[in-house]
Structure formats: structure tokens, C-alpha cells
Amino acid sequence: MATQPKPWAVLDDDADASSSAGPSGASEDTASRPAAPHLRSPVLKFVTSFQSRLNLDPRWSAVPIGLIAIWICIATLIAPSDLGLARWHGIVVAILAAAAMTLLLIGRSAAGDGQDGSRKAIRQALAQRLGIAPGGDVDSLWTNIEAHTANIEQRVNELVQEQRRLQLEASLNSVQRRNLEAILHGMAEPLLVVDRFERILFVNQIAAELLKISASSEVRQPLDQVVSDAKLLDAIRQACQADSRTARRRVELDFANRAFALSMAPLTDSSAGDGASDQPSAHGLVVLFRDVTRERLAAKAKSEFVAHVSHELRTQLSSIRAYTEMLVDGEAADEKTRAEYYGIIQTSADRLGRLIDNMLNISRIEAGTVRINKDPVAVSIIVKEVVDSLKPQAEEKRIALLTDLAPVVDRVMADRDLLYQAVLNLVSNAIKYTPEGGEVTVRMITLEEQNALRIEVSDTGVGIPAEDLPHMFEKFYRVEANKNMAKGTGLGLNLVKNIVEVVHEGKLSLRSEVGKGSTFAITLNKVT
Structure with a gap:
């Protein structure tokens, strides 16, 4: 147990443990006590x-x-x-x-x-x-000492509480500052802040990349020591030295191969005024960069578009007006001359109608307002209709217009009229830019692995220079070397691109070699 x-x-x-660990000498009082x-x-x-x-x-x-x-x-x-x-x-x-x-x-x-x-x-x-x-004065003095001591103790406690409050505020301010810096660094637009002495106070990450400086190491450095662009320095310097401290400026500058709109506003302290006008004092400048390269290119393209359209409209209208005036004035004495004038007027009117139709179709497709009626359609039937309609034009130039069509059962989901317009533009261009005696082939290829159909329009024409290939589908773009071969507006291929890629979500491709010809290809998904 x-x-x-x-x-x-x-x-x-x-x-026992305590006595063994204790000092060797013991006091007399301890020694006299019993154990x-x-x-x-x-x-x-x-x-x-x-x-x-x-x-x-x-x-x-x-x-x-x-x-x-x-x-x-x-x-x-x-x-x-x-x-x-x-x-x-x-x-x-x-x-x-x-x-x-x-x-x-x-x-x-x-x-x-x-x-x-x-x-x-x-x-x-x-x-x-x-x-x-x-007693007496001593008691009074002692009472005062105790009162002052209590006041000092109370004040010390208040200071301790104030210190804790300030520490808490400092911590909160630090967190808010880090959050603000994270937001500014996450901006999609460059931001630069300088003081009144043109020293960098803050630069976010994207601005640092634009100016090719460090976002942290360049702080407090003079701006002219880290930024080399003279136009930018001059614009910031003028804004810093402006008379009105509340004025805002907007300046457009070109640098770093881009166009920027600079919005500059004074960095003010609303709690401090100048005393005379009670306006907030400015002690720096905030510069916001906005990339307007695309906007400028769009404005330029719009101006060029209006200029091209005006020129084409004026050309066709001038031709119609001139030959109409000659007919009215009786300058066409015989029937043959009058028939020739009527033919020119009709051709100009048709060209004017096609120009207007193309512009309207492109604008509607880009704006998303075009009416689209998609149904399963047999592409081979559409291609045959296009070829039959253009045979007289090909025979006039003694061009062989050949076809290699897919079975009628191969269908795609498409808007029949728009797809017809796209194929018509490609075949018509091939005939225009192929010399007499040449050959134009319209071929259909079934891509079984991709479950798609490809329509290829190949010619033995003059071909397209390599430097012009990236621009062939732009509005009003025409190859300078081939302008004398055929008249046109430069809108046909852009319309084809919009019909194929925007409306039908297909693919339009081009390969060409100068002196050997070109091949345009439309690829669309088949109906399963």
C-alpha cells in the first residue's frame, strides 16, 4: 500500500535545498533560533x-x-x-x-x-x-506641497493620456498614409507632386516608369536633375511661378513618343491663408498626366475621313454636274455622244451610291446599330451568285474567272446580304487589280478539324508591297503604287473586315507578293 x-x-x-544554496555565514539571530x-x-x-x-x-x-x-x-x-x-x-x-x-x-x-x-x-x-x-506656517506649507504634488501627479497622468492619444493618432495616420500611397500607386494615370522649390514630393509607379526614374529614391530631389524633357520642365516651372495660386492649367505635350494632356493644380493647405485675401496658400503643384494619344489619332482619323468623303462626293457630283450641263447646253449633237454622257452620269451616280452605302454600313456596324438577320446559308450559292454577276466585268478585261466550290450542304450562320457584299467586294477588287489576260479564282475549303469554311479569292494581279500590308483594311487606305489601275474610295476592304470580324466573328486574312498576285481569305464557323 x-x-x-x-x-x-x-x-x-x-x-534543505535553501540551506545548501544559502551563504556560508549566517546572522547571529538566525543561528540562535531552533531549526x-x-x-x-x-x-x-x-x-x-x-x-x-x-x-x-x-x-x-x-x-x-x-x-x-x-x-x-x-x-x-x-x-x-x-x-x-x-x-x-x-x-x-x-x-x-x-x-x-x-x-x-x-x-x-x-x-x-x-x-x-x-x-x-x-x-x-x-x-x-x-x-x-x-504647526502654523509649516502646516500651511505642507498643505501647499501636498496640493502641488497632487496637481503634478494629475498633470503627469494627463500627459501620459495625451501621449497615448498621440501615439494612437500617429498609428492611424501611418495606416492612412500607406493606404493613400497604395491607391495613388494603383492609379492608371501618372501622377507627380512637386513643392514650390520644384523638388519631387511624390511620384506614383506609372509616372516613375514614364519619366524613367525611381518612385522612392528620387523623392526630395530637384525635378531638373531627374527629368530631362525640357518642355515638361518648362510647363511645370511656369505653373509653379504663376501669379494666381488657385489657377488650374491644362497643357498638351508630346514626349516619350506619346501625347499627354497635363492637368496641373496647386497643392494647397486649406487651414492656412495669407491673411489678406483668406485664400489657401500654395506650397506645391500636383501634375496629372493623361495619355491622349488614341484620342488624337481618332481625331486625326475623323478629319481624314471627312476630307476623303468630301473629296469623293465632290468628285462624283462634279462629274454628274459637268455632263448634265453639257447635255442641257446641247453640246451633245448626236445620239452616240449623248449615250456616252448618259453612261458617265450613270457610272458616277452608281459610284456615289456605293460610297454612301459603304459609309453607312461601316458606321452602323461600328456603332452596333446595323440590322443583322443570321440564318444558315449555303456559302457556295452566294459565291456562285457573286461570280455570275461579275462575269461581264471579267470578260471585258479577258480575265478568267474560275471557281472551286464546296458542297451545298456546307452552311454557315450568317447574314446573307452582308456576306454577299463582302465576297462581292473581294472578287471585284481582284478583277480591278488584275491585268488583262489574268486569272481570278474563288475557292472554298472545308476545314474539318476547325469545323469551319474558308473562302479564298486569289488573283494574278500586281500584288501589294510588304510595307502596305498592315494598312490594307484601314479606312480610305489605298496603295500608292496601284492607284492608277482602278478608281476607288478605300472603304471596300474596311467594310469587308467589319462584316467578317465584327458581324460574323470570323477571320479575314491576306497574303500577297508584288508581281505575283494576292489572296484574301474569309474563315467562318460551319453550322453543326
């Missing part, structure tokens, strides 16, 4: 800890607290079944508790009396130091 551990065994072990292993035991630690927490006088509290702790240790030896000892245990605990409370109250009272005695001793010492009798 296991032996129950004794409470004093722990005390003995702890005492007490519990003096440095957990019981003593419990007593001292309890005294310090309740601010008790050791003279009055050590005995009752120690007795309670010792009796708790003895109580562990009482068997739970021994009712007599358990009854005595309860009585002793009650007596010790009452005695402890009495001694504790006496100790607290004695501690208070001790503090009053300490204050009285300090007052007497102060009176002796000043050479005056205790």
Missing part, C-alpha cells in the same frame, strides 16, 4: 505574498496568516471518515479565521497610524530645517 506523502516532507526538502525548515518554505512565501498584496503590517498579519496555512497542512492528515476530528477541524478554522480578521484590522489601523506618524515626523523635520516652530 502506498504511503501518503506528509506535508512537512515538502517543507523539509525545500528547507525551522519552514522559514523559506512555500508557507512563508504564501504569507509574504498575501501581506504584500493586501498592504498589511507584517507585525500583525504574519501570525494569523501563518497559523491558517499551518492548520491547512495539518488538516490534510485528518481522515475523511473521522467525524470527531473533522468537527474539531471546523471549530479551529472558525476560531483562527476570527482571530485573523481581528489582527488584520488592527494591522491596517496600525499601518494607517504609522503613515500619520510618518507625515508628522516629516513636518517636524521640515520645521527644524526652516528654523520655525511646528
